[in-house]
Amino acid sequence: MKTGFRQSMAWLHGWAGLVLGWLLFAMALTGTATVFRSEIGDWMRPEVTAAPDQVKATAAAIRYLEKAAPNAPAWYLTAPDDRQSTIEASYADGDDYRFAALDPNSGRPDGIRETLGGEFFYRFHFELQLPYPWGRILASAAGMLMLVALISGIITHRRIFADFFTLRTGKGKRSWLDAHNVLGVLAMPFHLMITFTGVLTLVTLTMPWGLVANYGKDTTTMFAEVAPGYFERERSGRPAPLGDVEAILADARRRFDGGRIGNVAVENPGDAAAVIQVLRDDADQLGYSAGKLAYDGVTGRLLAAYAEDRPAKKTFDVLYGLHMGRFAPWVSRWLYFLCGLALSATIASGLVLWTVSRPEGRGFGHHLVARLTVGTVAGLPIAMAAFFWANRLAPVGLADRPGIEVRAFFLCWAAAMLFGLARAPRRGWAELTAMMGLGWLLLPLVSALTTARGLPASLIHGDWLFAGFDLVALAIGCGALMTALHLHRRQPAAPRRRRPALA
């Protein structure tokens, strides 16, 4: 802490950014990957090729579930759309909770490799692979620290406009600061928006007091009033097969008036009190919570319809939707992706700056920060590449295949962390960045050798999803290798003297 407003804000910016900085970097980068969650899911299931009618596909999936999971209390499905070919289904199976990607033609999971797909990055982004609710609480705390770091950073930074045009390369600390400033300032509205709305997505868990003030412990009334339109009824005990599911879904599409089907929930399947709830696709509008319809699953009669039009709740839904970015057509989706990369790079350069700008304290803590940054920042992209490699290399049909992919991710990240701790940062950066470059550059090759949808084939057939993924992988790989080469060749700016370690 220093005296003076701007100085104390500079101090706060540095420490608020450092405390959970590595975690924030991981959240920012996996969140950035999540922009293309659907596309990643399709790339990781190369067996699925079709993108047919979503009504027929979803109806086929429900017919399959009637045979595969007749005793589940409910099935939850996500209809395929122009971004994702498979139907995602999940349901409780005894004490287990099952998740399956179903083929849009047959409605069955046969022949599709089991994988979490882009869902893995999405979940990690806010659950951090920790048990509920701790991952979400930690992610919220990190988000709040990020918000404080952003605000104090803006206050610290009085020369925002001038620094927008300033980038001095090859000047050590000054260059890092310029890079941090340019990346931070350039996309500042995005950084503020995504951080605030990110904390907001978990607010019912972390800040329920506005709701508690009016509803106390009565969560039933609370849900009914705050998030209405959800039709519930008890199981009757009388068995009855589902009616004409395709007609129900077709009717929902007509009522959405050009909008598409998003999520479908089938409750009490096989019972006379079966209900089919259809949610409008959130890709069709800014607000996250769209129209809801509830049908009698047996007779097909419409039981309830709801569309949100209360100003405050709609505002909340739009803020939520802004974070999810599901509404975004492809131009804005790429902008989300690029701004997310800028945010990740701002955090990473901030972590580097923390050590570079404190040359006086080369103690244990200082070394630890410098080396942890190497393993986290360079290690995470390596781990992501490993996740995709495992997807292509692990045999289809292997037991716990999704688990193998996830373990490949964490083992590689842990190995990179250990490597980063063991090596001098200057060498560690160059070597890990080279690893990252190889991992990403060779990924399209691995994919071409193990599937029929390699880069040459997808370019010839105009398969832009697969071609796009492979081209992005090549771009990341080339960028990383060039950086590694630059780091390897770079001579130290000034001869370094060893200083006695200060405690």
Next chain:
Amino acid sequence: MKPRLTLRYRLGVASRTVAAAVGGYALAAAVAMAFARALPMARAEASTVATIVALLVMPAAAIWAFAVGSAARAWAGIVAVAGLAAAIAWALGPHP
């Protein structure tokens, strides 16, 4: 050369950190409750607005805790506003 950090300084930083995290959260919670009960709209809507406002209050409180001259002033400001908000929430009772 790094200036030596006094114990008084370190305690001050620790105190402000607790004020920002714990005090800031309590303040945001109290403001959420006050807004949820005081806003003249349907209670579901009031609760929603209050929740969004609370998320703006918390970072502001954290900034305040480190911006003011002393840890004591940081605490005083946060406790005063949180107390006022809690009193309003308590006096109003749940939204009809």
